Amino acid sequence: MRDTEEHSGAAPTVARVRSVTKHYGSGDATVHALRGIDLAVRRGEFVAIMGPSGSGKSTLMHLLAGLDSPSSGEVWLGDREIGALDDTALTLLRRERIGFVFQAFNLVPTLDVIANVMLPFELRGTRPSREERAFIGRLLTELGLADRLGHRPRELSGGQQQRVAIARALASRPELVVADEPTGNLDSRTGREVLSILAGAAAAHGQAIAMVTHDPVAASHADRIVFLADGRVVAEEERMAAESIARFMLSLDTGR
Amino acid sequence: MSARLRGHGPGVLVAALSSAFGVALIQGTGVLDAALRANALTGGSTTVGVLLQITSVVFIAIAVYAGAVVTTNTFSVIVAGRVKSIALRRLLGSTARAERRAVAREGLAVGLIGGLVGLIGGSVAVAGIAAAAAALGVLGPAPYDYAAPQALLPACAVVLTTWIAAVIGSRRVLSVTPMQALGGAEERSEEESRAGRLRSACAAVLVGLGIVLLVAGVALGAVTFSGLLVAFTGGVVSFTGIVLGAHLVIPRALRIAGRLMGGSATTRLAAENAVRYPQRSTRSTIGLLVAVTLITTFGVATRTFGDMVEAAAGNDPAYYAGIETMLTTVTAVFSVLIGFSAVIAGVGLVNSLSLGVLQRTRELGLLRALGFSTRSLRRMILAESGQLVLTAVALGLVLGTVYGWAGAHSLVAAARGMPGLWFLGVPWPLLGVVVAGGVLLTVVASVAPARRATRVAPVEALGVE
Ligand SMILES: Nc1ncnc2c1ncn2[C@@H]1O[C@H](COP(=O)(O)OP(=O)(O)OP(=O)(O)O)[C@@H](O)[C@H]1O
Ligand SMILES: [Mg+2]
Numbered sequence: 001m002r003d004t005e006e007h008s009g010a011a012p013t014v015a016r017v018r019s020v021t022k023h024y025g026s027g028d029a030t031v032h033a034l035r036g037i038d039l040a041v042r043r044g045e046f047v048a049i050m051g052p053s054g055s056g057k058s059t060l061m062h063l064l065a066g067l068d069s070p071s072s073g074e075v076w077l078g079d080r081e082i083g084a085l086d087d088t089a090l091t092l093l094r095r096e097r098i099g100f101v102f103q104a105f106n107l108v109p110t111l112d113v114i115a116n117v118m119l120p121f122e123l124r125g126t127r128p129s130r131e132e133r134a135f136i137g138r139l140l141t142e143l144g145l146a147d148r149l150g151h152r153p154r155e156l157s158g159g160q161q162q163r164v165a166i167a168r169a170l171a172s173r174p175e176l177v178v179a180d181e182p183t184g185n186l187d188s189r190t191g192r193e194v195l196s197i198l199a200g201a202a203a204a205h206g207q208a209i210a211m212v213t214h215d216p217v218a219a220s221h222a223d224r225i226v227f228l229a230d231g232r233v234v235a236e237e238e239r240m241a242a243e244s245i246a247r248f249m250l251s252l253d254t255g256r
Numbered sequence: 257m258s259a260r261l262r263g264h265g266p267g268v269l270v271a272a273l274s275s276a277f278g279v280a281l282i283q284g285t286g287v288l289d290a291a292l293r294a295n296a297l298t299g300g301s302t303t304v305g306v307l308l309q310i311t312s313v314v315f316i317a318i319a320v321y322a323g324a325v326v327t328t329n330t331f332s333v334i335v336a337g338r339v340k341s342i343a344l345r346r347l348l349g350s351t352a353r354a355e356r357r358a359v360a361r362e363g364l365a366v367g368l369i370g371g372l373v374g375l376i377g378g379s380v381a382v383a384g385i386a387a388a389a390a391a392l393g394v395l396g397p398a399p400y401d402y403a404a405p406q407a408l409l410p411a412c413a414v415v416l417t418t419w420i421a422a423v424i425g426s427r428r429v430l431s432v433t434p435m436q437a438l439g440g441a442e443e444r445s446e447e448e449s450r451a452g453r454l455r456s457a458c459a460a461v462l463v464g465l466g467i468v469l470l471v472a473g474v475a476l477g478a479v480t481f482s483g484l485l486v487a488f489t490g491g492v493v494s495f496t497g498i499v500l501g502a503h504l505v506i507p508r509a510l511r512i513a514g515r516l517m518g519g520s521a522t523t524r525l526a527a528e529n530a531v532r533y534p535q536r537s538t539r540s541t542i543g544l545l546v547a548v549t550l551i552t553t554f555g556v557a558t559r560t561f562g563d564m565v566e567a568a569a570g571n572d573p574a575y576y577a578g579i580e581t582m583l584t585t586v587t588a589v590f591s592v593l594i595g596f597s598a599v600i601a602g603v604g605l606v607n608s609l610s611l612g613v614l615q616r617t618r619e620l621g622l623l624r625a626l627g628f629s630t631r632s633l634r635r636m637i638l639a640e641s642g643q644l645v646l647t648a649v650a651l652g653l654v655l656g657t658v659y660g661w662a663g664a665h666s667l668v669a670a671a672r673g674m675p676g677l678w679f680l681g682v683p684w685p686l687l688g689v690v691v692a693g694g695v696l697l698t699v700v701a702s703v704a705p706a707r708r709a710t711r712v713a714p715v716e717a718l719g720v721e
Binding site: 062065068083087088091092094095096100102104106107108109110111115119120122123125160 | 519521524526528529532618619623624625626628629630631713714715
């Protein structure tokens with residue numbers, strides 16, 4: 001299904017950055033996190049972002065999700081350039097179009113599982129339709145959370161918490177799910193389970209995913225892998241096998 | 257040391273306020289006393305002075321109590337924010353007792369600084385007012401020595417209670433384990449003390465006993481004039497019970513208040529937050545509750561008393577007019593003096609809201625990332641503040657009305673021509689001021705925390721520090 005979309009070549013982009021740079025500080029102390037990056041994420045596409053620590057992956061994710069603004073260049077979410085938006089407009093845009101899974105601390109501690117999952121609807125001030133509710137019910141069952149709905153985050157294991165975050169990110173079917181090392185805190189088996197659920201659910205509903213990961217196996221599920229080093233895109237590959245990803249990463253590390 | 261004193265600004269402020277209030281009252285009554293003695297008419301009599309001093313001790317005690325409760329909260333919040341670094345030092349070999357002693361020392365320092373500032377500030381304020389009054393000719397020349405030793409008493413009381421408050425507030429240090437330095441564990445709800453059982457039992461007994469005495473006092477009041485003494489004891493005993501058992505009463509009341517605020521995501525989150533740390537919320541509201549209860553009690557009692565006398569006096573309005581002015585004046589003075597404790601409680605409220613915001617920076621960032629606008633954020637903090645104030649004010653109004661009613665009836669119901677038990681005089685203007693004060697406090701208390709909250713960037717929820 002994903003393939004047919006890609007081959008048609010007509011899938012619109014849901015997010016795009018154009019020659020963006022991002023630096024922190026000034027003078028001698030300036031840190032150049034991004035040094036000119038072009039990247040587009042198309043509808044329904046699963047993009048993995050890889051690279052050594054400090055290469056700018058998180059910074060890129062923040063820009064792509066409209067959480068931060070670039071030092072120069074353009075960031076487009078759908079057909080809108082976010083540089084022109086004020087905070088409220090940007091907030092609304094995020095609310096409507098983007099789902100998040102962070103590395104940790106994804107959930108509001110005072111809300112139970114179902115309230116956390118429903119939060120995007122609450123924030124929009126809309127009630128989920130019957131069809132959406134059925135979808136969320138299936139999603140929660142699929143993620144093994146059906147009997148946990150009344151629990152608070154602190155009563156869940158790390159893996160369960162991440163699954164709740166995934167359910168929330170997918171619940172309102174945003175066009176783009178941004179994930180920054182969503183499985184960084186989990187053991188590799190749980191992590192891969194969580195990832196395959198994320199990728200499967202997104203594929204089933206045509207949602208795009210942009211995900212940072214250090215795990216070659218996780219990245220091997222992606223349609224496209226973007227390698228960053230020192231704030232630049234050093235390589236961009238279509239689907240790769242885990243071994244070749246690992247080899248490539250190693251060469252990046254030693255090449256520094 | 258100076259680095260460790262950071263974050264103690266509110267503690268010092270509260271200590272200084274309580275101390276200044278106490279010192280000013282002592283010095284003020286001293287000046288008044290001296291002026292009265294110097295006056296040819298009243299000269300020589302010490303009764304008035306002694307009476308003044310006794311009354312001021314009661315007000316000082318209430319202010320110092322309100323201050324101590326606020327300080328306890330401030331310290332427990334500070335300790336909660338320091339758990340990571342305390343755990344790290346524990347990991348490196350520091351003992352729990354040493355850590356707690358360090359916090360207690362900070363409490364002593366806060367108390368000393370605040371007490372001293374208050375001592376000087378209170379004395380200077382009174383001296384200034386006395387000089388102005390003398391210049392205007394309101395007050396005769398008062399040969400009064402501002403170095404009076406009794407002025408030290410409230411300052412010392414503040415130092416002592418601040419220290420004790422720090423010790424109580426830092427109880428949590430003992431439960432910090434070295435392990436907490438390691439895990440990136442999510443923040444957990446403050447561990448509620450388990451020693452609360454005995455306390456709850458005591459509270460229940462006191463409330464029960466107090467109610468019995470109140471009823472007895474009112475019943476006695478119908479036949480003799482000594483009912484007030486019984487009812488007063490009942491009031492003191494039952495209110496002590498309520499303050500002691502506040503950890504049971506207030507969280508429940510907060511929940512109800514939260515439900516009243518509405519069902520949107522914003523208000524629901526606010527409601528959850530207000531009961532997130534029941535102990536903290538209880539301490540942030542109790543001072544306000546005490547102040548509102550006392551003001552209402554006094555207002556309702558004097559109003560009911562006045563109205564009953566008026567009803568009984570019937571066709572002798574001239575006689576009544578004298579009482580009316582006296583009652584209004586006394587109520588006003590009393591309310592202002594208690595109102596000071598409400599201000600101290602208000603400082604505590606602002607502080608605990610601000611620190612609450614500081615401690616959930618990531619959570620706020622998360623909400624921002626998910627699409628919470630700055631406006632909803634501001635509304636959320638306002639709702640939280642409103643919930644705390646509403647709870648304290650509503651509870652205080654109800655309690656105060658009951659107490660005031662009981663007090664008036666136990667005192668004068670026995671007199672001839674008095675209206676029946678149903679009679680209740682409501683001091684609407686005073687209650688209006690209390691409610692308006694509550695609304696004002698809600699808004700003012702939420703300004704600084706809301707500003708801080710809206711400055712949180714959505715990015716701050718991402719990644720781990
Ligand atoms: N707020 C900030 N202030 C200053 N420098 C920053 C800030 N955020 C990031 N940087 C710097 O920008 C660079 C890129 O950081 P970024 O977090 O994007 O890296 P990353 O690829 O996500 O690394 P990791 O794999 O370790 O998460 C780093 O050198 C980092 O030190
Ligand atoms: Mg990163």
